[in-house]
Amino acid sequence: MKWKQLVRNKPFVIGASLIGLLLMLMVMSLFYTPYGPNEMNTAMRLAHPQPSHWWGTDNFGRDIFSRIVEGTQTAFLIGVSSVAIGLFFGLFIGAIAGYRGGWTDEVLMRLMDAKLAFPGILLAIMLVSVFGPGLGNTIVALGLMSIPAFARIARSGFIQYKEFNFVKAAVARGAGATRIIVHHILPNIASPIIVAASLRFSGSILAEAGLSYLGLGVQPPDPSWGRMLSEAQPFIVNAPWYVLITGSVITVMVLGFNLLGDGIRDVYDNKS
Amino acid sequence: MTNSLLEMRDLEVAFTLGKQDYPALQQMTFQIGEKETVGIVGESGCGKSLTSLSIMGLLPGTAKITKGEIRLDGKSLVTSSAQQWSGVRGKDITMIFQDPMTALNPLMPVGKQIAEMALLHLGVSRKEARQLALDMMAKVGLSRVDRLYGDYPHQLSGGMMQRIMIAMALICQPKLLIADEPTTALDVTIQAQILNLLRDMNHSTGTAMLFISHDLGVIREVCDRVIVMYAGYMVEEAPVEELLDHPRHPYTAGLLQSLPGADKRGRILYTIPGRVPPLTGRRTGCPFAGRCPSATAICAAEVPQMKKAGEQHLVRCHLVAG
Incomplete structure (x- = not known):
């Protein structure tokens, strides 16, 4: 294992710490938040940060810290499930295209190209406006959005590895296509896929923030960072901390996953 | 003839x-x-x-x-x-390749690769396949086969890997x-x-x-x-x-x-x-x-x-x- 190298890799350590911190907050939020996330206190509207409300309150007097912390659940849920959807279908399509080659490859990859031609967020907006906003549809839309990226990475890995001797040897042994794909090739292309997944994670969270900011993602009153950002916008002069804090948290999450991915790539994909 | x-x-x-x-x-x-x-x-x-x-x-x-x-x-x-x-x-019909270093999956224990062969063709259980693989490894002159079974190709020498390949090729007779x-x-x-x-x-x-x-x-x-x-x-x-x-x-x-x-x-x-x-x-x-x-x-x-x-x-x- 390359744990030692990973531990010495600065981007990985910083990224892992940031993500670890957010994960801890998420776990905490399952059991405890200082205030209920939707609990309003009209006497304390747009309060600035102070001991009783660490990060202040919003225009309804809801505790921003509690809402942010509660929002980590949404963020992780969306990240994990949309990446899972993208991974599953992306690997499936990429594996078949790369392993079979020929016409199968052409057709599948041109479909993926067609998908890549749309800006991802536009596609997600389209899907959500057709199927309606909400958490589930947002996840599906973001998952579909990330399929082509995984499919391309898997395909290139399969094209590369199917020419390797040990794969040919497995064919010569009489192993079937499924066995070769799952047991012999997939484990060998895991590292670029892990890197892509961790980068995709931040992409999904950012996209969800974008969708929710536009009012198409998670619906009120459930806390979502993107929607909090859009709610904070009118008060940017009166309560600048609201925008700053919400934006910073999104930044920290995205930065964390990007650093994590970069670190893993440095260690595992180092060809030199 | x-x-x-x-x-x-x-x-x-x-x-x-x-x-x-x-x-x-x-x-x-x-x-x-x-x-x-x-x-x-x-x-x-x-x-x-x-x-x-x-x-x-x-x-x-x-x-x-x-x-x-x-x-x-x-x-x-x-x-x-x-x-x-x-x-x-x-x-x-089985085949042994020129270069054993590239003919073995680097991410699968060598013993498992031999056992895979038996699993594919002999209709045996996982446990039996493992035992067959261990026997075959001993037959091709490998020692301490119990430990070797779980080793990965990079831990073996070229000669050992070619023995593994031969064991794999001959396990199904x-x-x-x-x-x-x-x-x-x-x-x-x-x-x-x-x-x-x-x-x-x-x-x-x-x-x-x-x-x-x-x-x-x-x-x-x-x-x-x-x-x-x-x-x-x-x-x-x-x-x-x-x-x-x-x-x-x-x-x-x-x-x-x-x-x-x-x-x-x-x-x-x-x-x-x-x-x-x-x-x-x-x-x-x-x-x-x-x-x-x-x-x-x-x-x-x-x-x-x-x-x-x-x-x-x-x-x-x-x-x-x-």
């Missing part, structure tokens, strides 16, 4: 490049008897590996069998569907083992060990062997009979001693002459002038005519047929009286 196990008759394999077919193997006719070890020698690009791949049904996408027949135990392999063939591959230059990537002392092992396994399990090599010394060690190939044709076939002592084809004679040896110390080694013509530049006539020291007019005009030059000795040359 005992009953024939593998029979190849007038096989022709061609590569399609652009719109044209270029035959890379022609008029391949030979047999391998049960328990027999047959060697194929020839220089790079003469069709040795292509012969083995066509038996395995693993020809690259651009190549296809255009003519002829391959039979295993009387059953035709050429007409087999992909599914039937994959039942033969690994069960009845195949009828025919194709060894494609199994010792080329190994150093000389390990080579000798692996050759001994192959010979022992051939004797003890009764698996017939098709042994491909460009090293006549190795062929002499292992084989009963030898086929010499040149530019896609078999040019000579004979029992190993006969062939090495009385080569009839000018190409075989040239090969033998260019071997280093104690009596040639200090002298410049003989080389056959020229090189194997590329696939796209093969002309009519004897394939070897362009490089043959004693070629005559007929050699450039007509492909010679295989003819008998002694008991069990076949040669493809106009200059040898039949």
Whole structure:
């Protein structure tokens, strides 16, 4: 294992710490938040940060810290499930295209190209406006959005590895296509896929923030960072901390996953 | 020769490049008897590996069998569907590759790779497969097999990996083992060990062997009979001693002459002038005519047929009286 190298890799350590911190907050939020996330206190509207409300309150007097912390659940849920959807279908399509080659490859990859031609967020907006906003549809839309990226990475890995001797040897042994794909090739292309997944994670969270900011993602009153950002916008002069804090948290999450991915790539994909 | 196990008759394999077919193997006719070890020698690009791949049904996408027949135990392999063939591959015919370092999956424990073979073809449980693999590992001369089972290829030496490959190839007790230059990537002392092992396994399990090599010394060690190939044709076939002592084809004679040896110390080694013509530049006539020291007019005009030059000795040359 390359744990030692990973531990010495600065981007990985910083990224892992940031993500670890957010994960801890998420776990905490399952059991405890200082205030209920939707609990309003009209006497304390747009309060600035102070001991009783660490990060202040919003225009309804809801505790921003509690809402942010509660929002980590949404963020992780969306990240994990949309990446899972993208991974599953992306690997499936990429594996078949790369392993079979020929016409199968052409057709599948041109479909993926067609998908890549749309800006991802536009596609997600389209899907959500057709199927309606909400958490589930947002996840599906973001998952579909990330399929082509995984499919391309898997395909290139399969094209590369199917020419390797040990794969040919497995064919010569009489192993079937499924066995070769799952047991012999997939484990060998895991590292670029892990890197892509961790980068995709931040992409999904950012996209969800974008969708929710536009009012198409998670619906009120459930806390979502993107929607909090859009709610904070009118008060940017009166309560600048609201925008700053919400934006910073999104930044920290995205930065964390990007650093994590970069670190893993440095260690595992180092060809030199 | 005992009953024939593998029979190849007038096989022709061609590569399609652009719109044209270029035959890379022609008029391949030979047999391998049960328990027999047959060697194929020839220089790079003469069709040795292509012969083995066509038996395995693993020809690259651009190549296809255009003519002829391959039979295993009387059953035709050429007409087999992909599914039937994959039942033969690994069960009845197995193959050992040139470079064991690249022929093993780097991310799967070696023991598991051997067991996979048994799982695929013997219909045994995981536990039984593991036990079979352990037994086989011991049989091919590996020690501390319990620990070795879980080791990954990078933890093993080249010789150990080739033993693993042999264990994998023999675990299902195949009828025919194709060894494609199994010792080329190994150093000389390990080579000798692996050759001994192959010979022992051939004797003890009764698996017939098709042994491909460009090293006549190795062929002499292992084989009963030898086929010499040149530019896609078999040019000579004979029992190993006969062939090495009385080569009839000018190409075989040239090969033998260019071997280093104690009596040639200090002298410049003989080389056959020229090189194997590329696939796209093969002309009519004897394939070897362009490089043959004693070629005559007929050699450039007509492909010679295989003819008998002694008991069990076949040669493809106009200059040898039949």
